[in-house]
Amino acid sequence: MPFDFQGKHVTVAGLGVSGVPAAKVLHGLGARVTVVNDGDDERARAQAADLEALGVTVRLGDGATLPEGTELIVTAPGWKPDKPLFTAAHEAGVPVWGDVELAWRLRGRDGREAAPWLAVTGTNGKTTTVQMLASILKAAGLRTAAVGNIGVSLLDAVTGDEEYDVLAVELSSYQLHWAPSLRAHSAVVLNLAPDHLDWHGSMEAYAADKGRIYEGNQVACVYNAADKATEDLVREADVEEGCRAVGFTLGSPAPSQLGVxxxxxxxxxxxxxxxxxxQELAEVSDVDPPAPHNIANALAAAGLARAFGVSAAAVRDGLRAFTPDAHRIAHVADVDGVAYVDDSKATNTHAAEASLAAYESIVWIAGGLAKGATFDELVTGAAKRLRGAVLIGADRALIREALARHAPEVPVVDLDRTDTGAMLQAVREAQRLARPGDTVLLAPACASMDMFTNYNKRGDAFAEAVRELGA
Incomplete structure (x- = not known):
């Protein structure tokens, strides 16, 4: 039964990119909306004023107390499950949804046929895969959009005027945690590696939330044949009768797989x-860039598209039309026979591992905020490819120590500074270590916030430093 919001007291937890749209949509559906928010800064006050003008109640600086009479909470995905607000909700029997759950419940509410969701999650590669998938779907002549944790918000997609045949949906582990009713047409978990464990509490809980994406799948659960944990999640999922397990591999595919x-x-x-x-789908050269992990992304996107009935020609045309976002293994320039590559988006060890595997001889620029990560396995796997390493950022010592243990012959430059200007010095030191034919690779394996606003700014600083080398 559809949830009737008319007159219901709904508390929205958190302002920001999901909270404000959720509050507006709920208010428009006739709910009595109260927004609670931990922060009380200038931006929050401006958002609060906008909502209060509509008749929404906003409580700033008080995100812990459950408003009296609350019948439903809709939370921003980043709010941790152990917050006092949710403990109080549980004790009071109040359900908690995320914005994805709200969007799922609102599908088809205006009488239009609800567009199926092709859903993507994983530790790394989600955004690229969803964008590839949307490109393929568009090449097939379908009305679609890349939505969710990317591009168009899910709430806008399901409540807006534009009609879609199918949606390519990126979902984070946070969003999946708060989306108990989600039932996708088909879905993929690209890979699993330790990440966001401070939020989930354990690797097991993190994997379980990722695995929610397979629950109730109708046609295909696509998994990574090289990552057994993703196949295990498929085995554990309760899916519709007839739904198939479909693997993807960088090797020759077995029956019920896609491969190369x-x-x-x-x-x-x-x-x-x-x-x-x-069935031939495309050539490796149709994928930009043709690095191994990106070929895996392309195969995953193709698997979901084929599950939806898309032709082989549309897969090829969609992959050819796809252009990757900035800061994702992006070639910046060649200077004196050395390639400079920006993969600032490699904010954890799993992403950096994939990036390092794409090149034969590397001067590696790494470091930042480790978020509790360890680097021994990463360094061990990459040691034979490293010409040298330049380390920046607050937690660079962790990488330096791993290099000393597992690659003691690799020259290391440790830059004892965390100002934004350190990137120019890092690039110059990398240039000094590099030889013609090498790749200077920014794949930090760490978050950026110790030195930069986000990974985009870090990548921009790298690209600007490279341009100065070639000037």
Whole structure:
């Protein structure tokens, strides 16, 4: 039964990119909305004034107390489950939804047919895969958008005037935690590695929240054949009868898999007699950039598109049309025979591992906020590829110590500074270590907030420093 919001007292937890739209949508549906927010800064006060002008009640600086009479909480995805507000809600029997759950419940509310969701999650690669998927769907002539944790908000997509045939949906572990009713047409978990454990409490809880994306899938649960944990999540999921497990691999695919044969992306899942037949989809060279982890992203996107009935030609055309976002293994320039590559988006060890695997001889620029990560496994795997390393940021000592343990022969420059100007010095030191044919790779394996506003600003600083080298 659809949830009736008319006259219901709904508390929205958190302002910001999800809270403000949720409050406006709920108010428009006739709910009595109260917004609670921990912060009370200038931005929050401006957002509060905007909402109060509509008749929404806003309580700034008080995100812990459950407003009296609350019948439902809609929370910003980043609010941790152990917050006192949610403890009080649990004790009072008040349900807690995220903005994704709200969007899911509002699908088709205006009488239009609800667009199916093709959903993507994973520790790394979500945004790129969703963008690839949207490009493929558009190449097939379908009305679609990349939504969720990217681009158009899900609430706007399901409540706006534009009609869609299908949505390509990026979902974080936070969003999945607060979305108990979500049932996708098909979904993929790209990979699993330790991340956000301070929020989830354990790797097991993190994986379980990622695995929610498979619950109730209708056609295909796509998984990474090289990451057994993703296949385990498929096995544990309660799906609709007839839903299939479909793997993707960088090797030759088995039946019910997509993979790579002689530089060709091929499908042995969505073809007749998949024991004997395969369908060519695209060439590896159609994927930009053709790094191994990005080929995996392309195969995952293709798997979801094929599950929705998209032709092989549309997969090829969509991949060719796709242009990756900035700061994702982006080639900045060649200077004196050395390639400079910006992968500032590699904010954890799993992402950095994929980036380092894409090049043969590397001068690695790394460091920042480690977020509790350890670097021994990363360094061990990359040691043979490293020409040198330049370390920046607050937690660079953790990487330096891992290099000393597992790659003692690799020269290391440790920059004892955390100002934004350190990037120019880092690039100059990397240039000094590099030889023609090498790649200077910014793949920090850490968050950026010790030195930069976000990873975009860090990548911009790297690109500007490289341009100064070539000036």
């Amino acid at each position: 044969v002689d530089g060709i992306l091929v499908d042995r899942a969505f073809v007749e007699d998949r024991q004997k037949n395969a």
